[in-house]
Amino acid sequence: MSDARPTTLGELRASGHVYRGVKDEIRHNLISALRSDSNPWEGIQGFDDTVIPQLERALLAGHDVVLLGERGQGKTRLIRTLVNLLDEWTPVIDGAELGEHPYHPITPASIRRARELGDDLPVAWRHRSERYSEKLATPDTSVGDLVGDVDPIKVAEGRSLGDPETIHFGLIPRAHRGIVAVNELPDLAERIQVAMLNVMEERDIQVRGYTLRLPLDVLLLASANPEDYTNRGRIITPLKDRFGAEIRTHYPIDLDDEVAVIDQEADIVATVPAYLTEVLARFTRGLRESSSVDQRSGVSARFAIAAQETVAAAALHRAVLGGEDLPVARVVDLDTVIEVLRGKVEFEAGEEGREIAVLTHLLRRATAEAAREHLGGLDLGPLVAALEQSGPVVTGDEVTAKELLEELPEVTALAAVYERLDAQSDGERAAAAEFALEGLYLARRIGKESDSSGQTVYG
Numbered sequence: 001m002s003d004a005r006p007t008t009l010g011e012l013r014a015s016g017h018v019y020r021g022v023k024d025e026i027r028h029n030l031i032s033a034l035r036s037d038s039n040p041w042e043g044i045q046g047f048d049d050t051v052i053p054q055l056e057r058a059l060l061a062g063h064d065v066v067l068l069g070e071r072g073q074g075k076t077r078l079i080r081t082l083v084n085l086l087d088e089w090t091p092v093i094d095g096a097e098l099g100e101h102p103y104h105p106i107t108p109a110s111i112r113r114a115r116e117l118g119d120d121l122p123v124a125w126r127h128r129s130e131r132y133s134e135k136l137a138t139p140d141t142s143v144g145d146l147v148g149d150v151d152p153i154k155v156a157e158g159r160s161l162g163d164p165e166t167i168h169f170g171l172i173p174r175a176h177r178g179i180v181a182v183n184e185l186p187d188l189a190e191r192i193q194v195a196m197l198n199v200m201e202e203r204d205i206q207v208r209g210y211t212l213r214l215p216l217d218v219l220l221l222a223s224a225n226p227e228d229y230t231n232r233g234r235i236i237t238p239l240k241d242r243f244g245a246e247i248r249t250h251y252p253i254d255l256d257d258e259v260a261v262i263d264q265e266a267d268i269v270a271t272v273p274a275y276l277t278e279v280l281a282r283f284t285r286g287l288r289e290s291s292s293v294d295q296r297s298g299v300s301a302r303f304a305i306a307a308q309e310t311v312a313a314a315a316l317h318r319a320v321l322g323g324e325d326l327p328v329a330r331v332v333d334l335d336t337v338i339e340v341l342r343g344k345v346e347f348e349a350g351e352e353g354r355e356i357a358v359l360t361h362l363l364r365r366a367t368a369e370a371a372r373e374h375l376g377g378l379d380l381g382p383l384v385a386a387l388e389q390s391g392p393v394v395t396g397d398e399v400t401a402k403e404l405l406e407e408l409p410e411v412t413a414l415a416a417v418y419e420r421l422d423a424q425s426d427g428e429r430a431a432a433a434e435f436a437l438e439g440l441y442l443a444r445r446i447g448k449e450s451d452s453s454g455q456t457v458y459g
Helices: 009-014 022-036 053-061 075-085 108-120 153-155 188-202 226-232 236-242 256-263 274-289 302-324 331-344 355-375 381-390 401-407 412-420 426-442
Strands: 065-068 090-095 122-128 134-135 148-150 168-171 178-183 204-207 209-215 217-222 245-248 393-396 448-450 457-459
Touching: 009 122, 009 412, 022 053, 022 075, 022 217, 053 065, 053 075, 053 245, 053 355, 065 075, 065 148, 075 134, 075 393, 090 108, 188 236, 209 381, 226 412, 236 331, 256 331, 256 426, 274 302, 274 355, 274 381, 274 426, 302 331, 331 355, 331 426, 381 412, 381 426, 393 401, 393 426, 412 426, 426 457
Parallel strands: 065 217, 065 245, 134 178, 178 217
Antiparallel strands: 090 122, 148 168, 204 209, 393 457, 448 457
C-alpha cells in the first residue's frame, strides 16, 4: 500500500474517493473481471459451466448465497475465493470497533467521534484479506458468538445496561463491510438461526432485549449438506427465505477435472506418475457410482487427495528402506489406499463385511480402464511370451526399482511402454513396467499372486 493514502476524512474526500457498499463493490469488480476476461475463481476446478455462472449471477444481483452440496465438493474453497472480488484496500475509521467506512459511521461511538473531529477523523486502510470472516456452525455456537452480548466489564465500569456501548459485538457485526461465511449452517440450533433473521433482513441486532439499529453492510454466505438440510438439521424456513440464491455444487463431472483437483491439492512426498493419479481419479468416481456406497454421504474429493498422498508415502517408505534417491510410486503402492482409507467411505448397511472386496474390485476396474487408455494399441504379446520363457517377475512393497528392472526380460515391447509413458529414470521405468504387467493381468493374459509379506509375482 502506498504511503500517499489519505489519513484523515478531509484528505479522503479531497482525493475523490467514492463509497460503495460491499455488494456493489463485488459487483463492480466482477464486471471488470468479466470484461477483461480474467479469472477471479483461481483454483476452482470443474465448476466453469455449472456453479460459477450461477454464482456470478447471484453476486451481480446482490444476493446472499447458500451453497448446497455433499462433503468435499469445494464449497468452502469457492466461498473463500470471493475475497478476490473485494477492493484490495479500503478506508476505515481508525480504531473503530466495526471497521466502518469514514463516510458512514454506524456505531454510537463512531458517530460521536465523526461529529467531534469532522475532517480530522483518522482514517486507516484495511486489506481485503482482513474483510473475510468464517464460522463453522457447531451445536454449541451461541447467539453471542454470531450477533453479540452484553459485556460485563463495560457494565462494571459504570455504564448502564441500556447503553449501546456496553454491547460486545459478535462475528456478523464485526464482518461489517466484508464477507461472512457460515459453514454447515443446518448444524446451528434453530433458536440461533432465529437470531440471524433481523441481521439479514432488517439489518439490526437484538441483544438481551436491547435493539440496536445497525445498517450492517455484509455479504452473507453459507454452506450446507443436502442430507443435513432435510434430516439431521435444517435451515429454518424464514432464514432460507432470506437467502437470495440457493446454488447446488457437485463433484467434478469430467475425469480431467478430477485429476486437476488431485494435482492441485495433494501434498506429495514422492513422484506419482500421471497414469497412477488417473487410476485414483477413476477409483474415486467408481465409488461415487457404486450401489454399495452410501451416495447420500458422498465420496469427498479429500478421499482422492488423501489417496494420492498415501501412494506417494508408500513410495517414499520403499525408497528409504531400499536406499533409493528418487522415489516413484508404482502399482503395488495402490493397495495401501484400501488399507489406510477405507474408513473414509460410508457403505450401505447391507454391505457390512464386504467393504474390502468392494474397494478391491473398484480399484482393479479403475486400473484396467487406465491401462487400456494409456497402453491401448501397443503389442505386448512379446512381453507375455518372454515371461513364459524366462519365468516370473517379483515385485512388492520393498522391491526397489533397480531390483525390479533386473528381473524384467529384455524385449522391445517394454521399450515401447517406456516411450508411451515417458519413463526416463529407473523409478519411472519400473513404475511403467509394473503398470504394463498389471494391465496384462487384468486383461487375463498373465497370472498374478500376492502373499502376506507384501510380495507380488507376475508370470
